[in-house]
Amino acid sequence: MSGSEPDLVAAAMAAARGAYAPYSGFHVGAALLFADGGVVSAANVENASYGLSLCAEANAVARAMTEGRRGELVAVAIVGGKPDAEGHPLLGPEPVMPCGRCRQMLYELAALGGTDPEVIGVAQDGLTRLPLSALLPHAFGPANLT
Template sequence: MPMDIDRESLIIAAQEASARAYAPYSRFHVGAALAFDDGTVITAANVENASYGLSLCAETVAVSQAMALGWRGQLVAVAVVGGTPDDGGVAIPGAAPVTPCGRCRQVLNELAALGGTDPVIHCVGAEEVLDLRLSDLLPRAFGPANLG
């Protein structure tokens, strides 16, 4: 991870992002923070929709934002925080650490594969943080190399 982005700072950035969640249906706020090798951090929150299948996870929103800004690879770390919001909308992590869903694992893999990285994913819970490599969460992933 870049010298100026430590694990705790990335987790705090994800937690702060969770306050921007639009989650009127589940009331489960999720924040994600993506760290790039130059120290850039991009954050996002989940966005629900009355048509539930159209809802977007925080990780997917963050990757979409990163791609829109021109990022292709260089992803070194991700923090994911989720839980019931406090009065300010910030997620209070539940007992179990929150891991990216299957779609988000695939979306993160696409971005990471473009730079040949295997980012660490900090999955935050109330009592522990799991630090897992993306390849552990999505073994034998399908990516850009499979199409060439």
């Protein structure tokens, strides 16, 4: 990944500050990097009916699609943790990675452009980088519907 990785992680961290997580107290931010250098970020939004809560990654994908982005997803950075006094997530020893639903949503967005984006999970001691295909092998997507 290019020199934009620190900026992508910073965008995910900034997004996490906007999380609405009154039930879990766990703030998550996700930032999506596209081939043109554009970044779309979002935070998690919880709901008292837990099943209606929305992950940061799902919100970022929805925002990207709403902005007309279809494919060309290069990388995704995710940060998460309980917030400090200033609202920044306190990172744990293990990185936060997308849940299964979000892996599927990221896959479909990436599949529209034929990419296999790098997923970057941020932890206290560094970054974990994996291609999305390693997190969601044998994914079901648009090509399966033809």
